Amino acid sequence: MGPxxxxxxxxxxxxxxxxxxxxEVLCRYQKIWNIKLQLQPTLIAGIMKDSGSVSAMQFLTAVKMENPEMLEKVSRELWMRLWxxxxxxxxxxxxxxAAEKAGLSAEQARGLLEMISTAEVKKKLRxxxxxxxxxxxxxxPVTVAHVDGQTHMLFGSDRMELLAYLLGEKWMGPVPPTLNARL
Incomplete structure (x- = not known):
């Protein structure tokens, strides 16, 4: 059994x-680096004070609360739609x-959409x-690494080599060879 x-x-x-x-990079590396990835939908407007994605982020917060196993897929589908x-x-x-394309049933998706205006979801996102x-x-993005009792905050998507160093792991590029073979 590993660490x-x-x-x-x-x-x-x-x-x-x-x-x-x-x-995408962290999702690819979570098994390779033996990391527990906690996805934290965050309202960029709360940080930068100007955004148009409030309802999408409230929806992702509701997904995390009710169907956390679907958070990765629904997040990816929202990015695919937009970008x-x-x-x-x-x-x-x-x-x-987007929710249905990610694999949620229409009924589940509607229920989660109804949650986005609730005080509970708004409070959790805040x-x-x-x-x-x-x-x-x-x-x-902000990645917070909890390693050996220390917390390290990394800003940006271009800090993967530094993250690998902090974890004592090898950075193999955005598509690691083990994943590349499956693509």
Whole structure:
């Protein structure tokens, strides 16, 4: 049995293409580096005070609360809609389409969409955003590595080599060979 996984928190907003880059790389490396990746949907507007993705991030917060196993897929689909297909992610029907494409049933997606206006979801998103700010976030993505009793905050999607060094792991590029063979 290998060492226990180290914890990485990724604070992200689907409005940020740089968050997407960091998200994809960390998702690829989580088994290779034996890390426990905690996805933290964060409202970039709470950090930068100007964003159009509030409903999408509230939706992701609801997904994390009710269907955390779907958070990675739904996050990826929202990024695909916005940054790859130039489709909307702010209107309810757009969010529902992304959720269903990611694998949630129409019923699950509608239930989660109903949650986005609740005080509980808004509070949770605000709390996660405040945590990112307490770590020193001034934009997104922010990766927080909890290693050997120490906390390290890394800003940006171009810090993977430094993250690998902190973890005592090898950086093998954005598509590691073990994953490249499966693609």
């Amino acid at each position: 226990l996984p180290r914890t990485l928190e990724l604070f992200y907003d689907v409005l940020s293409p740089y968050s997407w880059l960091c998200f 790859s297909r130039e489709q909307d992610i702010s209107e309810p029907q757009s969010i529902l389409a 709390e996660v955003t405040e945590v990112a700010c307490k770590y020193g976030a001034f934009g997104l």
